[in-house]
Amino acid sequence: xxxxxxxxxxxxxxxxxxxxxxxxxxxxxxxxxxxxxxxxxxxxxxxxxxxxxxxxxxxxxxxxxxxxxxxxxxxxxxxxxxxxxxxxxxxxxxxxxxxxxxxxxxxxxxxxxxxxxxxxxxxxxxxxxxxxxxxxxxxxxxxxxxxxxxxxxxxxxxxxxxxxxxxxxxxxxxxxxxxxxxxxxxxxxxxxxxxxxxxxxxxxxxxxxxxxxxxxxxxxxxxxxxxxxxxxxxxxxxxxxxxxxxxxxxxxxxxxxxxxxxxxxxxxxxxxxxxxxxxxxxxxxxxxxxxxxxxxxxxxxxxxxxxxxxxxxxxxxxxxxxxxxxxxxxxxxxxxxxxxxxxxxxxxxxxxxxxxxxxxxxxxxxxxxxxxxxxxxxxxxxxxxxxxxxxxxxxxxxxxxxxxxxxxxxxx
Numbered sequence: 572x573x574x575x576x577x578x579x580x581x582x583x584x585x586x587x588x589x590x591x592x593x594x595x596x597x598x599x600x601x602x603x604x605x606x607x608x609x610x611x612x613x614x615x616x617x618x619x620x621x622x623x624x625x626x627x628x629x630x631x632x633x634x635x636x637x638x639x640x641x642x643x644x645x646x647x648x649x650x651x652x653x654x655x656x657x658x659x660x661x662x663x664x665x666x667x668x669x670x671x672x673x674x675x676x677x678x679x680x681x682x683x684x685x686x687x688x689x690x691x692x693x694x695x696x697x698x699x700x701x702x703x704x705x706x707x708x709x710x711x712x713x714x715x716x717x718x719x720x721x722x723x724x725x726x727x728x729x730x731x732x733x734x735x736x737x738x739x740x741x742x743x744x745x746x747x748x749x750x751x752x753x754x755x756x757x758x759x760x761x762x763x764x765x766x767x768x769x770x771x772x773x774x775x776x777x778x779x780x781x782x783x784x785x786x787x788x789x790x791x792x793x794x795x796x797x798x799x800x801x802x803x804x805x806x807x808x809x810x811x812x813x814x815x816x817x818x819x820x821x822x823x824x825x826x827x828x829x830x831x832x833x834x835x836x837x838x839x840x841x842x843x844x845x846x847x848x849x850x851x852x853x854x855x856x857x858x859x860x861x862x863x864x865x866x867x868x869x870x871x872x873x874x875x876x877x878x879x880x881x882x883x884x885x886x887x888x889x890x891x892x893x894x895x896x897x898x899x900x901x902x903x904x905x906x907x908x909x910x911x912x913x914x915x916x917x918x919x920x921x922x923x924x925x926x927x928x929x930x931x932x933x934x935x936x937x938x939x940x941x942x943x944x945x946x947x948x949x950x951x952x953x954x955x956x957x958x959x960x961x962x963x964x965x966x967x968x969x970x971x972x973x974x975x976x977x978x979x980x981x982x983x
Contacts, residue, residue, distance in 0.1 A: 653827020
């Protein structure tokens with residue numbers, strides 16, 4: 572065996588050991604979360620802090636695998652979200668989502684922008700912080716809704732509508748801020764935004780108009796063929812969307828949206844194990860990139876932003892859920908579910924690396940996302956308790972279980 576081959580073999584062996592140990596750690600944390608009755612997301616994030624840069628241990632060879640797995644994890648989470656959502660529900664949501672979307676943008680973007688200016692940052696850095704505090708994490712939220720078995724709850728369509736509106740807004744926001752940071756002229760910026768908007772509109776129309784034809788063809792294959800086809804389509808569409816300056820997450824969502832009928836249910840069951848595996852990598856890798864030593868100085872501004880924008884998301888969720896007839900309990904659940912930030916916030920913060928305030932922006936964004944990604948799932952889990960505390964209500968004797976209540980037409 573030559574030295575080169577031996578070195579490669581050693582690296583592979585080390586990667587196997589590192590990935591295997593990570594999987595065992597995640598399995599243990601998932602079991603702990605299950606016993607506590609909460610989502611495992613906060614545990615994955617804390618594990619990432621301990622195993623990543625500046626933590627008690629640092630993985631080496633396996634980091635590239637985990638990074639790619641993390642990117643796939645976002646796509647799997649959004650694919651699952653799309654599979655739970657019909658084309659008719661999307662049309663209805665987009666038609667009635669203008670007011671909640673505007674409230675969401677005002678109460679989410681505004682605090683970040685103001686905070687950046689108060690910190691003395693440049694306008695581009697403040698605009699980026701506004702984006703960080705605006706966009707909820709579709710990945711974290713879809714995982715929480717699934718873990719808490721709330722995908723069928725009455726207020727859930729209002730949450731999904733807002734997530735879709737936010738993701739579509741990113742098709743405009745990201746090219747604009749990238750151009751502003753790079754110092755591009757108005758014409759170049761307008762061209763980039765126009766291409767993104769046209770592409771999103773075309774793909775959305777194709778998914779809603781012709782998705783049923785693809786569903787019929789996919790339904791003819793066995794489970795193995797269906798799993799490979801859906802997984803492959805998700806990666807291809809996500810990759811093409813990314814190349815066209817659109818979020819890959821939107822592409823994955825549209826693949827799930829395009830599937831309907833029996834194949835939709837089959838795909839949901841087959842994709843679930845893959846989603847859980849890659850989603851765990853996503854949350855782990857996100858926390859890998861945060862140096863725990865940088866966090867203490869950023870915690871105070873990040874916590875203040877969490878309080879202000881968390882209240883804003885509660886208002887946004889209340890407004891959105893109220894418009895579809897959810898009760899006060901469902902409105903509180905919707906607001907709590909929207910608090911978590913994640914993948915988009917990190918992407919937005921990374922655009923400011925070259926700015927004079929880029930380092931400060933990155934640290935505060937990391938602390939903010941970490942706090943919201945932990946606080947969001949915890950508040951979502953205890954949303955009913957929070958509702959009862961605020962409205963001073965106690966469950967009456969013989970009251971229906973939470974899920975039955977949530978699915979009832981007039982009481983969730």
